[in-house]
Amino acid sequence: MGVPGPYTGSMGAARSLHVPPAEPTPLHSHALDHLRFIRETMERATAFTAISGWGLLAVGLTALAAARLACSQPRPLWLAIWLGEGLIAFLIAGAATVRKARLSKAPVFSMPGKRFALSFAPPMLVGGLLTMALCRKGAYSLLPGMWLLLYGTGIVTGGAFSVRVVPVMGMCFMALGAAALLAPPSWEVWLMACAFGGLHVIFGAVIARRYGG
Amino acid sequence: MARTGAATPLSARGSRAAHASVEARSGARALDRLIHERMRLGIVSALAVNAKLSFNDLKKLLRTTDGNLSVHARKLEEAGYVACAKYFAGRLPKTEYRLTAEGRRALERYLDHMEALIRATREG
Numbered sequence: 008m009g010v011p012g013p014y015t016g017s018m019g020a021a022r023s024l025h026v027p028p029a030e031p032t033p034l035h036s037h038a039l040d041h042l043r044f045i046r047e048t049m050e051r052a053t054a055f056t057a058i059s060g061w062g063l064l065a066v067g068l069t070a071l072a073a074a075r076l077a078c079s080q081p082r083p084l085w086l087a088i089w090l091g092e093g094l095i096a097f098l099i100a101g102a103a104t105v106r107k108a109r110l111s112k113a114p115v116f117s118m119p120g121k122r123f124a125l126s127f128a129p130p131m132l133v134g135g136l137l138t139m140a141l142c143r144k145g146a147y148s149l150l151p152g153m154w155l156l157l158y159g160t161g162i163v164t165g166g167a168f169s170v171r172v173v174p175v176m177g178m179c180f181m182a183l184g185a186a187a188l189l190a191p192p193s194w195e196v197w198l199m200a201c202a203f204g205g206l207h208v209i210f211g212a213v214i215a216r217r218y219g220g
Numbered sequence: 221m222a223r224t225g226a227a228t229p230l231s232a233r234g235s236r237a238a239h240a241s242v243e244a245r246s247g248a249r250a251l252d253r254l255i256h257e258r259m260r261l262g263i264v265s266a267l268a269v270n271a272k273l274s275f276n277d278l279k280k281l282l283r284t285t286d287g288n289l290s291v292h293a294r295k296l297e298e299a300g301y302v303a304c305a306k307y308f309a310g311r312l313p314k315t316e317y318r319l320t321a322e323g324r325r326a327l328e329r330y331l332d333h334m335e336a337l338i339r340a341t342r343e344g
Contacts, residue, residue, distance in 0.1 A: 035338045035342065038334040038335075038337040038338045038341075039338060041256075041261070042338075044258070044261065044265075045261065048262045048265040048266055048281075048282075049265050049268060049269045051266075051281055052265070052266035052273070052281055053270075110271075219270055219271035219272055220271070
């Protein structure tokens with residue numbers, strides 16, 4: 008007979024008091040593990056639908072109004088209208104996202120939310136700087152293509168962890184941005200209206216209908 | 221019998237004591253085994269932050285198979301924790317789940333239980 012194990016006979020029982028077996032996982036760490044799992048699942052699930060479809064739809068409608076207002080205006084006024092629309096869109100989308108998070112009792116600044124903001128912000132910053140530089144040179148005709156390309160890039164990278172419809176929307180913006188750079192200047196108004204207006208309305212309606220608002 | 225008693229690790233006995241103390245403090249409620257299981261806990265947690273989720277969304281989110289998800293979802297449905305709606309989108313059958321009020325209460329009780337367990341172990 009070999010060396011008795013810790014549970015073989017009375018000597019074994021006595022021995023188990025002196026030579027403890029491998030330390031079992033403490034109970035509270037199991038509980039912590041379960042809580043961590045719940046939090047991570049909720050965060051992943053929030054990323055699925057964090058973007059408010061109704062918010063995008065509203066942004067699309069204001070963009071259509073801006074496109075109508077800006078067409079045939081002199082360039083400085085045209086620029087002011089679109090920059091104002093950008094600010095309004097930012098406020099609408101922000102408020103709608105906060106509302107959607109509150110309705111579903113999810114944290115607004117969850118990890119997916121932060122990830123989206125961190126991926127979306129750099130192209131927007133670049134867009135702001137390039138807008139200033141191109142306006143100084145008077146190259147206004149390059150602005151629509153550049154805005155659409157960078158906005159699309161931000162949506163694609165920010166929405167990489169979201170439902171597939173979000174990066175698809177970003178790619179549509181990038182495609183229209185490329186078209187705006189290559190198309191004749193007379194197409195500019197229609198491309199801006201189709202992209203910032205049409206795409207937001209269509210994808211906003213899809214997200215609102217399929218992903219709870 | 222005596223051998224079993226001697227073989228029970230001290231930490232396991234401590235665990236039982238912590239469980240008993242937590243259950244005494246939380247109104248003598250036993251741990252909800254139904255949502256203690258990982259997959260079912262995942263389903264309930266995901267539905268807690270979404271008004272509704274489709275079968276495919278849940279499957280992708282929890283990285284599981286059709287069979288596994290449908291077995292666990294049915295158990296939750298039988299307990300009244302989730303409600304299931306089936307419909308046709310064109311010719312494709314769709315299944316959608318939402319958390320019921322009873323399911324939300326069960327998750328809250330489970331969270332309370334886990335938090336109480338951590339407190340009890342730390343205090344003890």
